[in-house]
Amino acid sequence: MGSAHRAWLEPMRENYLNSGLTLSDLSVRVCLAKSKISELLRGTGLYPRWEIIFSLSVELKMPYAPLYRLWRQAAFEAHKSREWVERSSERAALTTTHAAPPLDHRAFRELVEYDYIHYAQVFLLDADQCDTVVSDTFDILWLCWNEALASPDTRRYAWHVLRATVMSRTPHLDGRPELGRAAFDTVALSSLSADADRMEQVAETLELFTAMSRLPDQQLDVMVLRRLCGVTDEDVATLLGLPLATVRSDERHAVHFLESVLCPQPDTEQTETEGITS
Template sequence: MTTPTEPPVPPGRPLTARPGRKLGPILPNTGSAHCAWLQPMRDTYLASGLTLNELSERLRFAKSKISELLRGVGLYPRWEIVCMLAVELGMPNWPLYQLWRQAAFEAHKSSEWVDNCTERTTVLTTTHTAPPLEHRAFRELAENHYTLFAQVFLDDDQRDTAVSDTFDILWLNWNDALASHDTRRFAWNVLRATVMARTPHRDGRPELGRAAFDTAALQALTDPADCIGQVTESLEMFTAMSRLPAGQLDVMVLRRLCGFTPETVSALLGTSLAAVRSDERHATRFLESVLCPPHTTEGNTP
């Protein structure tokens, strides 16, 4: 499968000065799934030049409530008000709904609650509009590669959800992605953040242990005793890999676990081939120092 080798050409996007009082930050306890749609909505609002007063007048909804929604304050918001605000801000409805719905379930809302929220917006909610052409082309090129990366950290259901959410988030932020230095790098950062938000962590480091059971080395073995030894060896390696800096970890996962060439990794990450090779070289040296420390002779100081 071909990877995206050149990012789409960014469009011109003039910066819009927004008058009025500055919007407060998102509350730190807001869940990652909630932030996945809330942050793009905030960014769109801030770039629109509209004020909370203007939105309040247009939506006939209290300014304080709009402010709370945009900061993640209070109970998880119902779809009706999110949809109304999205329409005023000109945001694509379908990816926003998909992300809102996913976050609702993660906020322990029932299917009945979700359905009740969408009764008055059935047409808008069920209308699956097409994403921009460039977004669709990018997804066709990158989706399978993103899935292979995600499955190193997540089970099948979580993997598919993370990849789907990634492209929905990209759709909401597509203008920003095109205006960035490299669309591929922008997209990779979205994927990584989405995957890591769902990945179990230990001592602040992502766990890669489940990947031990999918390695080619293990699948080639038939003797149970050999399998146990390979799993132990793999777990040790993955534990060491989890200590790598983010960039080096990504390169090693893509190179050693997904089996991609350096050129493919460079295209996926939106970084230079030299940087990929440098990250792989430094990561390999670190792993060797941890897994195969130099032997000390008798009388030498450790």
Template sequence: MTTLFPTPGPGPEPVPLRPGRKLGPVAATVGSAHRAWLDPTRERYLTSGRTLGDLSRSVPLAKSKLSELLRGVGHYPRWEVIHRLAEELGIPGWPLHRLWKQAAVDAGKSRDWIDRSTEKVVTVAPSGPPLEHGALRSMAAEGYLSYAGVFLPDPAARDAAVEDTFAILWLSFGDALASPDTRRYAWEILRATVHAKADHRDHRPLLAEAAFDTVALREQTSAEGEMAQLTESLELFAAISRLPDAQLDVLVLRRLCGLGTEKVSDLLGIPLAAVRSNERHAERFLEDTIELPEAGGTAP
């Protein structure tokens, strides 16, 4: 299969050792929305060769406070500080601002606090992402929305998850290009973003809401048929949610989104043989667990 993106060249030159204490890990209390922008920002700092003392001369924070910010410790940071840090580290402002704002909402910050935090900053212009980013988005956006919709039935939550995915991908696109397959790198971001927003049971994302929007259910003409199909669908989706991630992704895309194997291969960034293998293993598990319905409407 032809790869959509160029093979990465030689890796970057080693970053010189910086003086001073090593930056500590991200705090365990930092949530997924906060980490969505914090992890790429930390990575950019760690690969920049800059020191906290150097940055503190341009960013209005002491070294100790910058260290806390980059570990997710203390109060949630104001945008004017993050904006200055982004300028110093060469981080694109628009995707960073989107993810910062989402995390601020999740952290319980009011709209007034968010507005006051940005009032001293020049409006963030949505400068264009790398061309390869746009190409991947054109290829994958529709499939991403279909997948996200299975876990997030609220259209606003579904759309936000996909937009967040592309924002995170933009921030870390250098790492994406250096990975074995950019599509696979992007899919891992999508899965993590969607699953973080989904309801869970026993640490697994729930698909049960999707039972109310299946083609088979809509085609039923009697109340008895609807109830039987609903019960069957709920049982099926509960079983699918227990699959390993790779098999879960393939089954959701194939059975619930109705995508063909080649499209699934493109979205996941894995060979066709891997798609078919994951599908076979998943179906065996489901057959051992429940009575599996026919997949009559699934594309080849």
């Protein structure tokens, strides 16, 4: 199951678990065998047609516009043809065109979308992919908006959704996200003219980003936003839904780690011993 499939399936599964309905209830309401609904909710079997997903969304009271966009994207990821997608959704497709997210969801998107895109650009390869991932993030949030509002901090909930969506599309090496592309997009590199200087700076920057990728997730996010996206520490705290003191502490610890990796200090005791023996 691909990341786009999980993007709509996990909210649907969560809505089912919270609905109080049984598989038998759904089976009667959508005219589909319990075994087929169980397969669908577990993400097994054949990729489901939209008309089935739409019927379930009605019973589970899920907004169908974001669900349809995520379902469609996952269908292509599952190598379904455009003809299959259109054919399997033609009966219900018109219902997806006249829907808007809740007002507070739209307001939240206006506040954070710019910074979300900048964060995604650090990890992803092109602008279209960044736009898709951020749009997917807001569609997932729309599907889970009530849960996000009920969480201890909506901003923190939303950031976890963004991060998971970005990381699902980010190349990884040894389990850690690759940051190499960001090395070629920094202001420092673009301002260099001498080839030798440029190559030396590239090598140093690649080394820095390799070290950054080893940071714990929260420290990595803080450093990406602070040092690569130019976001103030106050705005980082707002974006991540964290206390300002936590953001500053994370940045200090991250800088200390990077300095220890990139500029290791010689062991004092070993240096003194070598001095005595010489």
